[in-house]
Amino acid sequence: MRSVNQKAWFFVLPVLVLVAFNALIPIMTVVNYSVQETFGNNQFFWHGLGWFQDILQSDRFRAALGRQVLFTVMVLAIQVPLGIVIALAMPRKGFWVPVCLVLMALPMLIPWNVVGAMWNIFTLPKIGMMGYFLNDVLGIRYDMTQDPVAAWVTIVVMDVWHWTSLVVLLCYAGLVSIPDAYYQAAKIDGASPWKVFRYIQLPKMKTVLTIAILLRFMDSFNVYTEPFVLTGGGPGNSTTLLSIDLVKIALGQFDLGPAAAMSLIYFAITLLVSWLFYTLMTKDDRR
Amino acid sequence: MAKITLSKLRHSYMARPQGPADYALKEIDHVWEDGGAYALLGPSGCGKSTLLNIISGLLVPSEGRILFNDRDVTELPPDKRNIAQVFQFPVIYDTMTVYDNLAFPLRNRGRDEATVKARVTAIAEMLELTPMLGMRAAHLSADNKQKISMGRGLVRQDVNVIMFDEPLTVIDPHLKWKLRSKLKELHHRVNATMIYVTHDQTEALTFADQVVVMDLGVIVQIGTPRELFERPAHTFVGHFIGSPGMNVLPCEVKGGAAFFRGVQVPLEGPIVKSGARTEIGVRPEFVSLGAGGIEARVRKVADLGRHGVVEAVAGETRISAIVHGPMPSPGETVRLDFRRDMTRLYADGWIATEAAGG
Amino acid sequence: MRKRSLIPLVYILFLLLPIYWLLAMSFKTTNEILAGFTLFPQTFTLANYRTIFTDPTWYWGYINSIIYVSINTVLSVLVALPAAYAFSRYRFLGDKHLFFWLLTNRMAPAAVFALPFFQLYSAIGLFDTHIAVALAHCLFNIPLAVWILEGFMSSVPKELDETAYVDGYSFPRFFVTIFLPTIKAGVGVAAFFCFMFSWVEMLLAKTLTAVYAKPIVATMTRTASSAGYELGLLAAAGTLTIIPGAIVIYFVRNYIAKGFALGRV
Numbered sequence: 027m028r029s030v031n032q033k034a035w036f037f038v039l040p041v042l043v044l045v046a047f048n049a050l051i052p053i054m055t056v057v058n059y060s061v062q063e064t065f066g067n068n069q070f071f072w073h074g075l076g077w078f079q080d081i082l083q084s085d086r087f088r089a090a091l092g093r094q095v096l097f098t099v100m101v102l103a104i105q106v107p108l109g110i111v112i113a114l115a116m117p118r119k120g121f122w123v124p125v126c127l128v129l130m131a132l133p134m135l136i137p138w139n140v141v142g143a144m145w146n147i148f149t150l151p152k153i154g155m156m157g158y159f160l161n162d163v164l165g166i167r168y169d170m171t172q173d174p175v176a177a178w179v180t181i182v183v184m185d186v187w188h189w190t191s192l193v194v195l196l197c198y199a200g201l202v203s204i205p206d207a208y209y210q211a212a213k214i215d216g217a218s219p220w221k222v223f224r225y226i227q228l229p230k231m232k233t234v235l236t237i238a239i240l241l242r243f244m245d246s247f248n249v250y251t252e253p254f255v256l257t258g259g260g261p262g263n264s265t266t267l268l269s270i271d272l273v274k275i276a277l278g279q280f281d282l283g284p285a286a287a288m289s290l291i292y293f294a295i296t297l298l299v300s301w302l303f304y305t306l307m308t309k310d311d312r313r
Numbered sequence: 314m315a316k317i318t319l320s321k322l323r324h325s326y327m328a329r330p331q332g333p334a335d336y337a338l339k340e341i342d343h344v345w346e347d348g349g350a351y352a353l354l355g356p357s358g359c360g361k362s363t364l365l366n367i368i369s370g371l372l373v374p375s376e377g378r379i380l381f382n383d384r385d386v387t388e389l390p391p392d393k394r395n396i397a398q399v400f401q402f403p404v405i406y407d408t409m410t411v412y413d414n415l416a417f418p419l420r421n422r423g424r425d426e427a428t429v430k431a432r433v434t435a436i437a438e439m440l441e442l443t444p445m446l447g448m449r450a451a452h453l454s455a456d457n458k459q460k461i462s463m464g465r466g467l468v469r470q471d472v473n474v475i476m477f478d479e480p481l482t483v484i485d486p487h488l489k490w491k492l493r494s495k496l497k498e499l500h501h502r503v504n505a506t507m508i509y510v511t512h513d514q515t516e517a518l519t520f521a522d523q524v525v526v527m528d529l530g531v532i533v534q535i536g537t538p539r540e541l542f543e544r545p546a547h548t549f550v551g552h553f554i555g556s557p558g559m560n561v562l563p564c565e566v567k568g569g570a571a572f573f574r575g576v577q578v579p580l581e582g583p584i585v586k587s588g589a590r591t592e593i594g595v596r597p598e599f600v601s602l603g604a605g606g607i608e609a610r611v612r613k614v615a616d617l618g619r620h621g622v623v624e625a626v627a628g629e630t631r632i633s634a635i636v637h638g639p640m641p642s643p644g645e646t647v648r649l650d651f652r653r654d655m656t657r658l659y660a661d662g663w664i665a666t667e668a669a670g671g
Numbered sequence: 672m673r674k675r676s677l678i679p680l681v682y683i684l685f686l687l688l689p690i691y692w693l694l695a696m697s698f699k700t701t702n703e704i705l706a707g708f709t710l711f712p713q714t715f716t717l718a719n720y721r722t723i724f725t726d727p728t729w730y731w732g733y734i735n736s737i738i739y740v741s742i743n744t745v746l747s748v749l750v751a752l753p754a755a756y757a758f759s760r761y762r763f764l765g766d767k768h769l770f771f772w773l774l775t776n777r778m779a780p781a782a783v784f785a786l787p788f789f790q791l792y793s794a795i796g797l798f799d800t801h802i803a804v805a806l807a808h809c810l811f812n813i814p815l816a817v818w819i820l821e822g823f824m825s826s827v828p829k830e831l832d833e834t835a836y837v838d839g840y841s842f843p844r845f846f847v848t849i850f851l852p853t854i855k856a857g858v859g860v861a862a863f864f865c866f867m868f869s870w871v872e873m874l875l876a877k878t879l880t881a882v883y884a885k886p887i888v889a890t891m892t893r894t895a896s897s898a899g900y901e902l903g904l905l906a907a908a909g910t911l912t913i914i915p916g917a918i919v920i921y922f923v924r925n926y927i928a929k930g931f932a933l934g935r936v
Contacts, residue, residue, distance in 0.1 A: 028759075048776075115677075147692060217417070
């Protein structure tokens with residue numbers, strides 16, 4: 027059991043100072059902006075909760091939020107099952123395991139705008155590998171700068187490419203921690219492969235899977251750089267996710283009040299969903 | 314329930330074994346009688362787990378056959394052999410209740426719920442798990458989890474054999490004894506063939522009717538606990554079983570008699586085998602301090618209450634004796650007397666005398 | 672068994688295709704790229720790489736990135752070590768809330784913080800310095816490092832600490848000579864993840880720099896937007912950004928999976 031020691035605070039202090047400096051001051055700034063209005067010249071006026079009302083009622087915000095939610099749902103719905111399947115199919119030991127893991131981790135180590143640029147090059151009609159293959163070999167019309175569906179498919183496939191490995195690595199870590207005796211016992215008990223998965227592998231993966239889903243939710247809900255570099259939010263507004271819209275308003279139009287209010291709502295949604303999910307997933311363990 | 318026949322079994326973990334050293338199991342021929350309680354005893358690495366996995370079907374032997382009654386099961390997977398196995402660490406299905414855990418092997422085989430209920434209730438009663446049936450198995454203590462593992466083996470009525478692979482490893486010492494007697498009791502009640510693998514002699518000797526002692530991939534001796542104790546077939550068995558182990562004295566054989574440091578030592582009976590290396594074996598329990606016998610100097614004494622252990626040295630050879638009554642002091646010179654009918658000759662490790670009249 | 676291993680194989684192939692395409696394009700001339708689809712470079716050229724290695728605005732981008740990523744990694748791990756130790760060994764007022772609050776910072780969208788960060792670091796005169804980016808990345812890297820290290824430390828039995836104190840070790844000496852070597856895999860994994868997230872992040876790095884500390888990721892976006900025609904150059908620059916990550920991952924290949932698996936939820 028851990029012992030009570032209030033001096034432990036000194037150990038935590040450097041972390042506290044650094045993170046608080048980076049987290050509290052900016053968030054206070056954002057809160058400050060969110061309740062004020064400016065007409066330029068650094069003159070600010072109290073605006074109360076006006077911006078929050080405006081944002082929550084604006085169609086533009088709702089549309090962007092809807093796209094963000096859609097993106098996250100699609101990405102999670104593909105990456106989590108796919109990641110589990112790949113992790114299950116991985117060899118448990120041998121020479122190829124580290125090779126596979128390193129190759130799989132590679133996409134995660136590429137700077138996010140390079141990921142966007144890379145997929146841009148990859149999907150260009152006529153001269154990109156995927157663009158050429160789809161258009162000229164398979165004869166499917168594909169141009170993500172013109173067709174919103176193509177643009178959506180591309181950003182989702184890109185994210186699957188970029189992040190599925192995280193789910194794979196985590197699930198794999200959970201799987202290799204299962205002792206052989208469990209599989210042997212299940213064999214002797216006459217369990218089918220599905221039952222082995224349902225009653226042995228899935229329960230043992232629960233912790234890592236919770237972490238994986240949580241991380242994937244946070245990161246996909248906050249995703250900005252890759253889709254922005256790939257599509258710029260287009261064609262039209264079709265792939266303008268909440269984050270992209272936010273940066274457009276804040277850094278493009280310098281509408282600080284609305285941008286700040288939007289940031290806070292955005293942050294609140296992320297926190298709320300993460301907390302709900304976390305509570306649900308760990309409910310059983312705390313009996 | 315079945316008789317299990319192992320015929321010319323050999324196993325190597327290597328793809329192309331070259332010599333005998335590459336085999337984890339070297340030629341095993343043995344029959345496990347139906348309904349017996351067997352223990353498979355030996356130090357770690359002696360091949361006992363390999364043998365167990367071959368019987369359960371988790372391993373296919375490199376050579377030889379396994380028969381359940383008269384059916385050849387060598388190539389059959391574990392679920393087709395109708396066996397049960399309890400592992401070193403309790404294997405339970407965390408997300409299920411105790412009831413569902415016990416019901417799992419039956420449900421997987423498509424038994425109807427009424428049968429399942431009857432069997433699970435009966436087994437739970439036997440293992441004293443009844444009050445916990447509705448609880449999540451994940452929250453139980455190690456000994457209860459291990460009972461569930463056993464229960465999953467016992468719940469199927471028609472199992473050919475139940476195997477235990479060092480099942481008490483993670484159990485607290487004071488509960489070990491309880492669980493062990495529980496097992497013995499279960500064997501009497503269900504009357505199934507049981508094989509109990511362990512490196513602990515107490516566990517083996519208390520559980521089994523017949524103990525199979527293994528070393529370096531070979532079965533060294535099969536016998537009742539009493540036989541193993543009184544007449545070890547090999548010096549290894551003498552060492553491994555008993556505490557302290559059997560005294561082994563290098564000796565010379567001349568004209569049908571054995572001589573230790575020039576003194577003739579009377580043996581139980583005639584010598585029937587010869588070998589390059591000959592030794593006299595006698596258990597400390599049958600060595601007494603007296604007027605005659607071998608002269609030795611006392612090195613250490615330990616009073617264990619009911620009896621004392623005297624460790625003496627004769628030349629280079631250590632000889633232990635279990636003494637009832639007054640104890641000598643270290644440094645003293647004593648004479649050690651061996652009980653004749655319990656003193657045997659070993660040639661190259663294997664027993665080389667026959668009991669007189671036997 | 673054989674059939675099953677096809678799944679990871681196909682997946683890895685899918686992962687490598689775009690990377691191959693980036694690599695192939697980096698060796699092509701602009702004319703060849705624009706002329707149409709070619710699977711292999713027809714006129715193999717190193718001109719794109721030559722441009723990057725001879726133009727200071729390009730290669731300084733890499734140097735700048737490596738500088739702030741290194742500062743951030745060292746800083747994050749250094750301050751996270753004592754904190755993780757405290758979380759794994761002691762209970763203290765508000766420890767659970769503090770731990771959760773740290774993790775929430777991992778959830779803050781970088782987009783939310785971009786503007787206030789710009790103002791904050793301008794106000795304290797750190798704008799366009801390596802330190803600024805290194806400090807800003809601490810926001811999400813320190814919580815991560817604390818989380819990973821806490822997991823590794825909790826798996827070390829407390830008896831180790833107690834034995835060391837009984838043997839007369841002072842706390843700092845125990846921590847450096849006994850405890851750190853015990854959890855060195857954890858330190859490696861934490862450093863790896865800090866390196867990775869600092870290396871791949873662009874929005875904050877770009878917002879907090881202008882000229883002197885401009886990272887490669889920012890250099891690239893400006894090139895990309897000004898000339899969609901210099902695709903070869905872009906591909907070469909992109910290829911070069913993969914290398915540091917690949918080197919780092921090679922060192923921790925046996926631990927990456929374990930890193931997160933040990934974290935507590």
